[in-house]
Amino acid sequence: MIDGLLVNLIPQELLAVLACPKCKGDLVLEEKFSGLVCQKCALLYEIRDGIPIMLPEEAKPLAEVFQKDESSSKA
Numbered sequence: 001m002i003d004g005l006l007v008n009l010i011p012q013e014l015l016a017v018l019a020c021p022k023c024k025g026d027l028v029l030e031e032k033f034s035g036l037v038c039q040k041c042a043l044l045y046e047i048r049d050g051i052p053i054m055l056p057e058e059a060k061p062l063a064e065v066f067q068k069d070e071s072s073s074k075a
């Protein structure tokens with residue numbers, strides 16, 4: 001998966017300054033989902049082309065992401 005490699009390109013310094021645009025809370029890097037997760041908002045901010053998309057309207061609900069992950073692992 002290329003997505004996984006892209007996640008590795010995010011520098012730790014950048015991760016440290018990134019915060020959830022909704023609650024300003026800490027984000028957790030989830031390589032499995034190629035994005036940054038806010039546990040408080042239960043949202044996934046996707047990383048596209050090595051750039052985290054820090055827009056609440058672009059974020060995906062975690063429930064949706066987990067559902068997709070389950071169905072893809074069955075295939």
Ligand SMILES: [Zn+2]
Nearest residue numbers: 020023038041
């Ligand atoms: Zn949040």
